[in-house]
Amino acid sequence: MIDTAFLILIALAGGALAGGLFSGLDRILTARMQSRIGPPLWQPFYDVIKLWSKEKTVVNVWQAFCAYCYVAATSIALVLFFLRSDLLLILFVQAVGAVFLVVGALSSTSPFSQVGAHRELLQMLSYEPLLILVTIGIFLETGSFKIDRIYSWHQPLLMKLPFLFVVLGYALTIKLRKSPFDLSTSHHAHQELVKGLLTDYSGPYLALTEIGHWYEVVLLLGLCSLFWATSWMGMILIVLLTYFVEVLVDNVSARMNWRWMLGYVWAMGLTLSIVNLIWLSVG
Amino acid sequence: MIKWLVDKARTKSPWLLHYDCSSCNGCDIEILACLTPVYDIERFGIINVGNPMHADILLVTGTVNRRNRKVLLNLFDQMPDPKVVVAIGACALSGGIFRETYNVIGGVDKVIAVDVYVPGCPAKPEAIIDGVVLGLQKFRRKQAKEKSDAARDYLRQR
Numbered sequence: 001m002i003d004t005a006f007l008i009l010i011a012l013a014g015g016a017l018a019g020g021l022f023s024g025l026d027r028i029l030t031a032r033m034q035s036r037i038g039p040p041l042w043q044p045f046y047d048v049i050k051l052w053s054k055e056k057t058v059v060n061v062w063q064a065f066c067a068y069c070y071v072a073a074t075s076i077a078l079v080l081f082f083l084r085s086d087l088l089l090i091l092f093v094q095a096v097g098a099v100f101l102v103v104g105a106l107s108s109t110s111p112f113s114q115v116g117a118h119r120e121l122l123q124m125l126s127y128e129p130l131l132i133l134v135t136i137g138i139f140l141e142t143g144s145f146k147i148d149r150i151y152s153w154h155q156p157l158l159m160k161l162p163f164l165f166v167v168l169g170y171a172l173t174i175k176l177r178k179s180p181f182d183l184s185t186s187h188h189a190h191q192e193l194v195k196g197l198l199t200d201y202s203g204p205y206l207a208l209t210e211i212g213h214w215y216e217v218v219l220l221l222g223l224c225s226l227f228w229a230t231s232w233m234g235m236i237l238i239v240l241l242t243y244f245v246e247v248l249v250d251n252v253s254a255r256m257n258w259r260w261m262l263g264y265v266w267a268m269g270l271t272l273s274i275v276n277l278i279w280l281s282v283g
Numbered sequence: 284m285i286k287w288l289v290d291k292a293r294t295k296s297p298w299l300l301h302y303d304c305s306s307c308n309g310c311d312i313e314i315l316a317c318l319t320p321v322y323d324i325e326r327f328g329i330i331n332v333g334n335p336m337h338a339d340i341l342l343v344t345g346t347v348n349r350r351n352r353k354v355l356l357n358l359f360d361q362m363p364d365p366k367v368v369v370a371i372g373a374c375a376l377s378g379g380i381f382r383e384t385y386n387v388i389g390g391v392d393k394v395i396a397v398d399v400y401v402p403g404c405p406a407k408p409e410a411i412i413d414g415v416v417l418g419l420q421k422f423r424r425k426q427a428k429e430k431s432d433a434a435r436d437y438l439r440q441r
Binding site for chain 1: 288289291292293295296320323325326327328330331332333334336337339363364365
């Protein structure tokens with residue numbers, strides 16, 4: 001009981017801390033790749049604290065409600081991950097959170113918010129099937145959806161599921177809102193989108209969506225760590241390497257449109273998944 | 284402790300919004316020059332946002348006329364408190380050479396409360412940076428509850 005409470009606390013505090021630090025690291029790495037110095041590592045925390053201290057303004061009550069639900073759902077998903085629960089359950093809870101963020105954006109009449117919300121829905125349409133396929137691959141290999149069982153598997157999953165790891169990479173790029181998939185909201189798109197999905201969230205509610213985003217990032221990086229779960233060193237390395245590649249991809253690619261995203265991600269993702277699943281069941 | 288943290292976070296993360304009220308673009312070019320990657324303002328946590336609802340500091344250039352007065356007021360009202368307004372260039376300060384024109388109301392302070400005035404035609408980048416730094420000090424001291432009433436007073440007079 002005490003252990004469980006302790007784990008929940010670690011998931012909530014550590015998740016936010018790790019997510020913020022990852023975000024800060026991302027901004028520094030991006031700046032270095034563009035021959036700049038970049039902000040301090042703690043910059044995301046300064047941003048969130050400042051947003052928290054600003055005046056509360058909402059477009060309507062539903063928006064505030066949705067922001068709270070988003071943080072609640074993503075933090076519950078992360079807590080479930082730390083408690084080594086069922087992978088499918090975690091993904092469904094995470095999807096509920098993502099939907100609430102979209103509903104919050106749709107509750108305002110701002111065209112930018114609406115466009116961002118619709119694009120976010122298309123992004124979810126792209127990556128949710130892939131996440132389920134990755135989970136199915138993990139199930140076929142280990143015979144369980146339980147993270148407990150997956151972490152104690154005798155060999156790294158990457159050996160058997162290399163293509164599914166790439167597929168998870170696609171989902172991660174979309175979820176991290178990185179180029180070429182940063183369609184719904186992006187710091188660089190204010191000429192055409194203002195801030196897309198997050199346009200009408202402001203002050204403390206924007207801070208909430210940011211914290212929710214950190215939880216999601218940590219959750220997805222946790223999913224990456226499942227692929228080399230035999231040693232701590234392997235887990236840390238695979239997470240850091242994946243994150244570095246994400247930042248690299250973000251910096252070398254342009255923002256594409258949703259048609260391309262849907263076609264490309266489904267074609268590549270489904271093909272790679274099916275090849276890997278056939279390989280698993282034959283081999 | 285919390286007060287200290289909030290003060291520090293505010294000075295470390297000012298998000299800028301730039302609005303051009305019919306300026307001749309001289310001042311705008313100087314502002315955008317300050318925002319280019321060459322100077323890497325992200326070092327100081329500054330982000331140039333396109334959304335008034337996320338902004339902390341409003342940079343205004345150019346004279347206010349009867350057309351764009353409403354736009355300026357709208358942007359100002361959409362920014363959550365606390366917020367700081369920096370008027371940049373002779374036109375934004377007083378109307379500049381357009382002061383006597385039939386459609387011009389005057390400087391930005393005829394419509395909204397201005398915290399920092401940066402003179403120049405166009406304002407020098409160094410002066411703009413100085414102005415934003417001064418604005419930051421004011422931003423740190425402002426409380427969330429302190430309403431900027433000047434705009435609403437103006438609306439009532441209208």
